[in-house]
Amino acid sequence: MGEEGTKGTVHLLCLAASSGVPLFCRSSRGGAPARQQLPFSVIGSLNGVHMFGQNLEVQLSSARTEDTTVVWKSFHDSITLIVLSSEEGTSELRLERLLQMVFGAMVLLVGLEELTNIRNVERLKKELRASYHLIDSFLGDSELIGDLTQCVDCVVPPEGSLLQEALSGFAEAAGTAFGSLVVSGRVVAATESWWRLGTPEAVLLPWLVGSLPPQAARDYPVYLPHGSPTVPHRLLTLTLLPGLELCLLFGPRPPLSQLDPQLLDRWWQPVLDPLRACVPLGPRALPAGFPLHMDILGLLLLHLELKRCLFTVEPSADQEPSPEHRRRLLRAFYTLVTASHFPPEPGSPEEKVEDAAQRSQVPRACYLVSGPEEPGTGWRLVALQSGPRRLLLLSAQSPTHALRGLATHTLHALTPLL
Numbered sequence: 001m002g003e004e005g006t007k008g009t010v011h012l013l014c015l016a017a018s019s020g021v022p023l024f025c026r027s028s029r030g031g032a033p034a035r036q037q038l039p040f041s042v043i044g045s046l047n048g049v050h051m052f053g054q055n056l057e058v059q060l061s062s063a064r065t066e067d068t069t070v071v072w073k074s075f076h077d078s079i080t081l082i083v084l085s086s087e088e089g090t091s092e093l094r095l096e097r098l099l100q101m102v103f104g105a106m107v108l109l110v111g112l113e114e115l116t117n118i119r120n121v122e123r124l125k126k127e128l129r130a131s132y133h134l135i136d137s138f139l140g141d142s143e144l145i146g147d148l149t150q151c152v153d154c155v156v157p158p159e160g161s162l163l164q165e166a167l168s169g170f171a172e173a174a175g176t177a178f179g180s181l182v183v184s185g186r187v188v189a190a191t192e193s194w195w196r197l198g199t200p201e202a203v204l205l206p207w208l209v210g211s212l213p214p215q216a217a218r219d220y221p222v223y224l225p226h227g228s229p230t231v232p233h234r235l236l237t238l239t240l241l242p243g244l245e246l247c248l249l250f251g252p253r254p255p256l257s258q259l260d261p262q263l264l265d266r267w268w269q270p271v272l273d274p275l276r277a278c279v280p281l282g283p284r285a286l287p288a289g290f291p292l293h294m295d296i297l298g299l300l301l302l303h304l305e306l307k308r309c310l311f312t313v314e315p316s317a318d319q320e321p322s323p324e325h326r327r328r329l330l331r332a333f334y335t336l337v338t339a340s341h342f343p344p345e346p347g348s349p350e351e352k353v354e355d356a357a358q359r360s361q362v363p364r365a366c367y368l369v370s371g372p373e374e375p376g377t378g379w380r381l382v383a384l385q386s387g388p389r390r391l392l393l394l395s396a397q398s399p400t401h402a403l404r405g406l407a408t409h410t411l412h413a414l415t416p417l418l
Helices: 040-055 092-110 112-116 121-139 160-174 201-211 261-278 323-340 353-357 400-417
Strands: 009-016 022-029 032-034 062-064 069-075 079-085 179-183 186-190 217-224 228-241 244-250 296-303 308-312 365-370 379-386 389-395
Touching (some): 009 040, 009 092, 062 092, 092 112, 092 217, 112 228, 121 201, 160 186, 160 244, 160 261, 201 228, 228 261, 244 261, 323 365, 323 379, 323 389, 365 400, 379 400
Antiparallel strands (some): 062 069, 069 079, 179 186, 179 244, 296 389, 365 379
């Protein structure tokens, strides 16, 4: 199994489907933004072969060369996105979901009307600059995984019920049904209406907040790609503590200046200590002292029906491999088991009717050993599917025959949390 995201370059191209005019090109190398641009002749060739296929009623979706994977995807017959990746071990599933997230980010910040009814290409290019920072965060080595799983990255606070009560009360007093607490791009707590947001905005909104520079307050216009792609809403954010933000969705009113500071004190001052306990939860995801087996170096737990996930590579942080390496291993393992072994998530574009009908015949567990099988050498990865939950674990010490037992015990411990 390759280590997705190591070395290599990723180029993302956005073009107007009808004319082939490039709208933007974003690149990353080794997980960091890069200024390297593709020659116009290469961009034209990539778009030309895709259009040629369409004219013959052939849908060209992906191709592989010796060292590069290319994926094409058109949206609303108006926007064509093309991604080229020379990263080791990259997968088509990863690139397809990347393009879905990128188009969702474009709709989130520009609106669907501007993208499907292009009147002025130069003006659209300028408007799309607002989405560059968010798009670049998808191309880099993020600590989040919602771009790949299409589930909301979450954390488990020590006193979640108190925070949930305060959030619901504050949102109602402020005049909105949509509110959440976000730490480092991960949702700590959210109102029922916020959880009912569709894909991709449920993933994009906290990711956007986590990618923005710190500010005491923001009033940010956003479109909801699933719920309101043509009518903008206002995303209001208020920093309660450094790294911990309160997010609210409003219509045209009230303005940010009319949010009463006394309202903030009334609801959040009594839960200041639980709020402080949330700040270090970002990469850790789980509360301090949560009993995880000492052999676990990282885990990904998904609730496929709720579209939420817990992702951490913090356990046993003093051991090898590095957190970045652990994230790459778990991301690559997720793409492998999702594309090859387990059925696609309910409602995902990859799911087919015949796939849904054959779920009783799919594996319930699988594992992979990278390197020698002796404990303490190489890496062991195990995936377990149980009802709506899917758990992926990374271990270096556990013998192969103990992996399923380790995963089963961990899943039982984590089930009450998600």
